[in-house]
Amino acid sequence: MNATLRTQSKLTRGDVLAWIARYAGVIAENRQWLTDLDAAIGDGDHGANMDRGFQAVLAKLPALAEADIGAIFKAVGMTLLSTVGGASGPLYGTFFLQAAQPLAGKTELELNDWIAAVEMGVNGIIKRGRAEVGEKTMVDTLAPALAALKAAAQAGMGWKPAAQRAADAAHQGALSTVPLVARKGRASYLGERSAGHQDPGATSAFLLFDSLAQVVNDADTPAAPRSAHAA
Amino acid sequence: MKKLINQPDQVVSESLQGFAAAYPDLVRAHFDPTYIARADAPVKGKVGVLSGGGSGHEPMHGGFVGPGMLDAACPGAVFTSPTPDQMLEATRAIDGGAGVLHIVKNYTGDIMNFEMAAELARAEGIEVESVVIQDDVAVKDSLYTAGRRGVGATVLAEKLCGAAAEQRRPLAEVAAVCRRVADGARSMGMALTSCAVPHVGRPTFDLPEDEMEIGIGIHGEPGRARMKLRSADEIVEMLMAPVLEDLPFQRGDRVLLFVNGMGGTPLIELYIVYRKAREIAERHGLIVARNLVGPYITSLEMAGCSITLLKLDDDLLNLWDAPVKTAGLRWGC
Numbered sequence: 001m002n003a004t005l006r007t008q009s010k011l012t013r014g015d016v017l018a019w020i021a022r023y024a025g026v027i028a029e030n031r032q033w034l035t036d037l038d039a040a041i042g043d044g045d046h047g048a049n050m051d052r053g054f055q056a057v058l059a060k061l062p063a064l065a066e067a068d069i070g071a072i073f074k075a076v077g078m079t080l081l082s083t084v085g086g087a088s089g090p091l092y093g094t095f096f097l098q099a100a101q102p103l104a105g106k107t108e109l110e111l112n113d114w115i116a117a118v119e120m121g122v123n124g125i126i127k128r129g130r131a132e133v134g135e136k137t138m139v140d141t142l143a144p145a146l147a148a149l150k151a152a153a154q155a156g157m158g159w160k161p162a163a164q165r166a167a168d169a170a171h172q173g174a175l176s177t178v179p180l181v182a183r184k185g186r187a188s189y190l191g192e193r194s195a196g197h198q199d200p201g202a203t204s205a206f207l208l209f210d211s212l213a214q215v216v217n218d219a220d221t222p223a224a225p226r227s228a229h230a231a
Numbered sequence: 232m233k234k235l236i237n238q239p240d241q242v243v244s245e246s247l248q249g250f251a252a253a254y255p256d257l258v259r260a261h262f263d264p265t266y267i268a269r270a271d272a273p274v275k276g277k278v279g280v281l282s283g284g285g286s287g288h289e290p291m292h293g294g295f296v297g298p299g300m301l302d303a304a305c306p307g308a309v310f311t312s313p314t315p316d317q318m319l320e321a322t323r324a325i326d327g328g329a330g331v332l333h334i335v336k337n338y339t340g341d342i343m344n345f346e347m348a349a350e351l352a353r354a355e356g357i358e359v360e361s362v363v364i365q366d367d368v369a370v371k372d373s374l375y376t377a378g379r380r381g382v383g384a385t386v387l388a389e390k391l392c393g394a395a396a397e398q399r400r401p402l403a404e405v406a407a408v409c410r411r412v413a414d415g416a417r418s419m420g421m422a423l424t425s426c427a428v429p430h431v432g433r434p435t436f437d438l439p440e441d442e443m444e445i446g447i448g449i450h451g452e453p454g455r456a457r458m459k460l461r462s463a464d465e466i467v468e469m470l471m472a473p474v475l476e477d478l479p480f481q482r483g484d485r486v487l488l489f490v491n492g493m494g495g496t497p498l499i500e501l502y503i504v505y506r507k508a509r510e511i512a513e514r515h516g517l518i519v520a521r522n523l524v525g526p527y528i529t530s531l532e533m534a535g536c537s538i539t540l541l542k543l544d545d546d547l548l549n550l551w552d553a554p555v556k557t558a559g560l561r562w563g564c
Binding site: 082084090093129183190 | 313
């Protein structure tokens with residue numbers, strides 16, 4: 001077997017906590033960018049709202065060190081629901097709460113567990129937001145990321161290439177929103193004027209998958225104890 | 232922009248503390264999660280009426296909590312929807328056993344957060360009905376947008392539903408009153424200047440000194456057109472035309488004419504607007520049976536106004552005249 005494809009087969013609870021902490025750090029770093037994207041076609045609070053929510057999540061992570069992954073996802077979802085507000089709160093909250101269901105009781109994840117979780121989460125978002133691909137929303141990022149994960153699993157790939165392909169597909173998905181005319185949310189009030197701008201929700205959703213790919217890449221170096229805080 | 236604040240992230244909580252201290256006979260402020268409830272909530276056997284939304288529109292919604300109007304209001308961060316845990320806690324606090332009506336303005340965030348709160352409350356056995364207010368004719372209502380925004384009609388719905396609940400009408404009937412208001416009201420707003428969200432610190436949009444935005448939303452969302460400033464009478468014509476065109480007003484109808492200040496426009500100017508709006512309504516054969524003039528659903532310090540017309544029937548007239556005792560609206564008590 002090609003050595004570069006020899007990747008770990010499971011994501012540990014520690015990896016999951018590291019991913020969430022990494023994402024909180026990435027959101028904090030990109031707070032202004034997300035806010036600027038939102039200011040162009042929305043109300044300019046996406047960065048602030050997401051940062052407020054994930055800082056609250058970050059504060060809860062130490063207490064979740066011994067929790068199963070389903071419980072971690074549920075706690076993240078509930079925290080986002082009560083702290084983010086706007087449209088992002090219920091959407092990201094729904095993603096984590098729905099994704100928590102197939103992860104209940106698990107302390108490590110096979111790639112297929114993750115696919116089941118992402119599928120539940122994405123379906124939850126689609127139902128809550130009544131959005132489809134092509135309406136300039138986070139669904140434009142999430143749907144291709146999910147498809148990439150499934151394709152990677154079918155091709156027999158391990159976590160590392162699968163996570164990277166999902167992140168790449170998410171990136172393309174976020175970029176695909178630029179020419180689109182918004183049909184959901186505050187951006188839809190702009191009609192044609194919303195074209196030419198990248199959707200902030202699609203962008204923060206891309207960062208979610210990108211953070212996971214980063215953590216999975218780091219995980220190739222075994223035995224190094226990771227702090228729960230983003231590097 | 233200059234603001235009379237301490238810390239941007241303390242604006243909502245400090246304002247709420249002051250509000251509760253100013254009206255101890257009417258309201259209690261609850262924190263973590265944040266909501267404002269009637270001092271005597273829950274009122275046994277009465278439908279609870281709840282609304283909420285982002286802060287920055289004062290006196291809406293907290294200023295409308297009290298006998299004859301809202302039982303509770305959930306304030307979010309400035310211009311950001313409140314969260315389901317606030318709404319659930321407020322719903323529990325005001326359920327007097329007859330169920331709770333959620334009056335929701337049509338914004339994506341508000342819709343989703345209230346929807347989740349209603350699901351959680353129903354799971355606990357509390358009967359909840361939700362009615363969405365979407366009266367802003369500036370927005371094209373189509374499958375391709377989030378739909379019309381909820382603006383001035385929200386104030387009227389809160390008053391009328393509060394009165395219906397006070398008469399001990401059952402939940403289905405209070406919700407029916409709300410739907411009648413939602414169906415029979417149309418609004419249009421305009422801005423002379425931008426607002427500035429405290430934690431952003433700069434104007435939400437740039438509007439040159441000699442220009443105005445017609446069809447503005449209450450969060451500074453863009454409207455239908457930006458143009459050179461005109462006279463008050465010309466502006467009122469521009470606001471009234473799409474409202475009158477858009478259903479459901481016919482000659483001989485009785486209406487409530489609501490001229491709302493956006494926060495930065497003084498009453499002296501709002502009365503100039505009301506004078507012309509009333510003249511136009513009467514020219515169209517409408518009978519202006521009731522009116523409301525003042526800053527009731529504001530957009531921080533934005534200068535500008537909105538005009539709402541609500542078609543009245545005998546029942547709505549009586550509900551409008553019923554006593555109300557809140558910080559923002561008060562009569563007959």
